[in-house]
Amino acid sequence: MLKFLLDILSVPSILVGLVAMIGLIIQKKSKSEVIKGSLKTIMGFIVLGGGAGIVVSSLSDFSSMFQQAFGLKGIVPNNEAIVALALKTYGIQTALIMTFGMIVNIIIARFTKLKYIFLTGHHTLYMACLITAILISGGIKGIALIILGSIILGFVMAIFPAIAHPTMKKIIGQDEVAFGHFGTIGYVFSAWIGKIVGKNSRSTEELELPQGLSFLRDTSVAIGLTMTILYLIVAFTAGKNFVEKNLSGGQNFIVYSTIQAITFAGGVYIILSGVRLILAEIVPAFKGIALSIVPDAKPALDCPVVYPYAPNAVLIGFLSSFLGGIIGMFILITLKAPVILPGLVPHFFCGATAGVFGNATGGRKGAFWGALAHGLLITFLPVMLLPVLGDLGFANTTFGDADFGVVGIILGNIIRLFIH
Amino acid sequence: MKILVCCGNGLGSSFMLEMNVNKVLKELNLKAEVEHSDLASAKAIKADIYIATKDLANQMISLDGYVIILNSIINLNEIKEKLIDAFKKLDIDF
Numbered sequence: 004m005l006k007f008l009l010d011i012l013s014v015p016s017i018l019v020g021l022v023a024m025i026g027l028i029i030q031k032k033s034k035s036e037v038i039k040g041s042l043k044t045i046m047g048f049i050v051l052g053g054g055a056g057i058v059v060s061s062l063s064d065f066s067s068m069f070q071q072a073f074g075l076k077g078i079v080p081n082n083e084a085i086v087a088l089a090l091k092t093y094g095i096q097t098a099l100i101m102t103f104g105m106i107v108n109i110i111i112a113r114f115t116k117l118k119y120i121f122l123t124g125h126h127t128l129y130m131a132c133l134i135t136a137i138l139i140s141g142g143i144k145g146i147a148l149i150i151l152g153s154i155i156l157g158f159v160m161a162i163f164p165a166i167a168h169p170t171m172k173k174i175i176g177q178d179e180v181a182f183g184h185f186g187t188i189g190y191v192f193s194a195w196i197g198k199i200v201g202k203n204s205r206s207t208e209e210l211e212l213p214q215g216l217s218f219l220r221d222t223s224v225a226i227g228l229t230m231t232i233l234y235l236i237v238a239f240t241a242g243k244n245f246v247e248k249n250l251s252g253g254q255n256f257i258v259y260s261t262i263q264a265i266t267f268a269g270g271v272y273i274i275l276s277g278v279r280l281i282l283a284e285i286v287p288a289f290k291g292i293a294l295s296i297v298p299d300a301k302p303a304l305d306c307p308v309v310y311p312y313a314p315n316a317v318l319i320g321f322l323s324s325f326l327g328g329i330i331g332m333f334i335l336i337t338l339k340a341p342v343i344l345p346g347l348v349p350h351f352f353c354g355a356t357a358g359v360f361g362n363a364t365g366g367r368k369g370a371f372w373g374a375l376a377h378g379l380l381i382t383f384l385p386v387m388l389l390p391v392l393g394d395l396g397f398a399n400t401t402f403g404d405a406d407f408g409v410v411g412i413i414l415g416n417i418i419r420l421f422i423h
Numbered sequence: 424m425k426i427l428v429c430c431g432n433g434l435g436s437s438f439m440l441e442m443n444v445n446k447v448l449k450e451l452n453l454k455a456e457v458e459h460s461d462l463a464s465a466k467a468i469k470a471d472i473y474i475a476t477k478d479l480a481n482q483m484i485s486l487d488g489y490v491i492i493l494n495s496i497i498n499l500n501e502i503k504e505k506l507i508d509a510f511k512k513l514d515i516d517f
Contacts (some may be wrong), residue, residue, distance in 0.1 A: 125434045180497050184435075217481055220431040221462035275461065279434060287442060304497070305435025310478040311494055317478060352431070 015094025016048035019281060022102050026288030040284040047280025048094070054273030055087035058400070061267040064250050065234060066399040068260075069342075072240035076341040079233070079267075080349055080385050080403035081226075083274040086132045089395055093135045100152035101131035105289050107157020112297040119168075120293040121160035121183045123305040124286040125278050126404075130185055131156055133407050134414065140393025141418030159410055163187040164303035170194045174309050174363045183303025186353040189380050189405030193320075193357035193373030194364045200372045201365015207315040207358070210367065216318060219351055222275065227268035229347040234264040306356040313359045319367065320358015320374040325350040327378020335382070341389060343382045349403035354378060377405070384408025391415025424455040424515065427470035427488075429479065433461030440474065440496045447503045453510075472509050489513055 011017055023044035027037045062079065069077030090097060105127065112118050121127060134152045143151060160183075164171075167182040167190060182190075219225045238246050238260040251259035294300055310317050328345030335342045354374050361373025381403060388411045389396040402408065426444060430437035437459035444457050460468055462482050474491045475483050483490045489512065491505045 122439060123435045124438070125432075175495075175497075214481055217479065220479060220482065222432050223461065223463040272463070275433065279459075282434070282438070286438060290442065302439075304439050307430055307436040307476065307478070308439070308496055311476045311496075314478045 013095055015090065015098050016045045018095060018098045019048055019285070020045035022098065023284040023288070026292075027284055030288055030291055043280050044284055047277045047283070048090075049277075050280060051087050051274050051277030052091060054270045054275075054277055055084070055091060057270030057273060058084045058267055059088060061263045061270060062399040064263055065237065065267075067250065068234075068237045068241040068246060071242070071245050072237050073336065073342070075336065075339065077237070077344055077399070078341055078385065078389075079230075079344050079400050080346050080381070081271065081400050082129050082349075082403050082407070083271050083278070084267075084400040085395065085398060085402055086129050087274045087277075088398055088400070089132050089136055092394075093132060093139065096135045096139070096148060096152070097128070097132045099149050100135055100156055101128055103149065103153035104131055104156025104160065105293075107153050108160040109293045109296055111157055111161040112293065112300050115161075117161040117165050118297065118299055118301050119161050119164035119181050119183070119303045120290070120297065120300045121164060121303045122286065122290055123183045123185075123303070124282040124289070126183070126185045126305075127156070127160065128278065128281070129402070129407065130159060130410070133402060133411055134159075136392055136395050137411050137415045138418070140391065140395075141415065142422055143418070155410075155414065159185075159406075160303075163406060164301070166191055168301075170360050170363050171309070174312050174359060179301060180308070181301040181303040182306070182308065184306040184353075184356065184404075185406035185410075186306065186349075186356060186381075186404040187406050188409045189353055189377040190357050190360040192380060192405075193361040193369075193377045196373040196376045197361035197363070197365025197369025199365070201361070201367075201369035204366030204368035206313075207319055207362045207367045207370050208313055210315050212315045212318055214314070214318070216321070219321075219347060222348060223268055223272050225347040225351055226271050227265050229345075230264035230267045231261055233344055234260040306352060309356060309359045313362050313370075316358040316362035316370045317355040318358075319370045320355045320361065320377075321351045322354075323371045323374040324354025324357055324378035324381075327354075327375040327380075328382050331379045331382030335386065340386055343385045343401075345378075345382070346403060349381055350378060353381060353404050381405050381408070384412070387412050388415075391419070424453075425470040426455050426457045426472045426474065427465060427468050428457065428459045429462055429465045429473060429475045429483070430459070431462060431479070433459060433464065436476070436496055437461075440476075440493075440502075443496065443499060443502055444474065444506070447499055447506060451503070451506070471513065472506075 024041040246256035357377035361369035
């Protein structure tokens with residue numbers, strides 16, 4: 004019997020299903036809703052694993068081409084890909100740390116001045132996964148891992164919205180809603196640069212800009228497009244012979260690379276659907292419970308919450324962050340370091356947000372220079388994150404957004420100091 | 424009656440907006456099935472009303488249904504007014 008119970012609890016999908024089920028029961032949902040919700044949550048975890056398989060196969064070919072072409076390691080930063088990969092090994096620990104971390108977040112909001120409830124569920128999941136990977140690679144296991152991980156996650160969920168809040172208030176003009184997205188350090192950095200360079204600079208919103216690039220806001224399109232361009236550049240540099248002899252089994256290298264690139268985008272699409280299913284029940288339950296225990300809480304929301312306040316800054320931010328990513332990439336090539344390729348997704352979402360933050364403190368100059376600095380930051384942070392990620396550091400993808408880098412690097416180095 | 428809320432990733436802000444739409448519907452004593460998705464999937468999901476924020480407005484044009492464009496995902500009054508408008512135009516009693 005005990006073995007049976009342990010078996011149930013050691014399957015990550017069932018564990019998150021149970022968490023969702025408890026959430027649904029606490030909210031007094033009907034039986035049919037409890038069954039439906041728990042089932043979908045379990046399925047989400049399985050779907051996510053399927054997506055991981057697809058992404059890995061596409062990335063490993065990309066990596067051999069990149070190695071052949073430049074003699075360096077090329078890494079595509081993509082949160083979804085690295086998390087889906089990591090969950091295959093760290094599923095149980097991540098699920099437990101995520102659950103208890105959300106409870107720690109509620110406790111902190113209830114008893115301290117940090118009244119922030121972090122509602123961006125997918126980032127909670129990704130951060131739980133990062134913390135798990137760092138602690139395990141530092142040699143922490145068992146109950147200590149879960150307790151320490153949950154406390155760290157709970158604090159991270161409460162502190163980052165607090166760091167963003169002064170600028171957030173300025174952007175949206177009210178105090179009741181907070182900002183919850185783990186790119187915060189990049190955005191605050193951008194706001195700080197904006198303050199320095201942007202004296203008397205006028206707001207981006209007084210400009211007339213074409214909105215033609217907004218089709219890139221569609222994640223699948225953005226990933227498909229960037230990956231196709233990157234794959235083709237790398238395939239041409241690696242050479243037709245290399246690709247057709249070693250990877251494609253004779254298929255034309257252009258056709259092969261294009262299909263592999265879109266396969267990667269398809270894999271990420273599947274992972275996103277899985278994440279959506281996992282969170283569908285957990286986030287509303289967390290929100291409901293948190294707001295009933297902490298009535299004066301400030302819900303911290305995902306980054307697009309600021310986009311409607313400055314659509315032009317969104318566009319400038321994306322372009323100049325992407326430019327920063329390209330400059331950063333060339334610097335890394337010169338240094339012969341692992342090369343972090345500029346992914347459209349982190350630059351579009353985080354770069355756009357950095358643009359809005361830079362605009363809030365320094366107008367159009369702030370949006371441009373702030374987002375450019377952000378683009379450089381999210382290119383260099385992953386390089387420093389890789390060594391503390393343990394086995395995950397050898398994957399061909401890694402975490403993209405700033406706070407994952409910052410939290411990971413700080414945590415990883417503190418552990419090394421104390422344990423080794 | 425089905426409402427689909429969209430954003431770029433279909434994970435964060437559309438989900439928050441979905442919860443706000445549900446809150447408004449409850450206030451108005453209306454029943455509707457509300458879901459959220461990314462932009463790529465939106466076209467394949469049939470709904471009576473599609474909702475997104477104004478920064479995605481030109482991505483919503485090609486959708487086959489009534490489209491609501493919001494200035495903010497957190498302003499419940501705006502959501503309420505625009506939903507009532509939509510129901511009137513779609514001839515739905517409330």
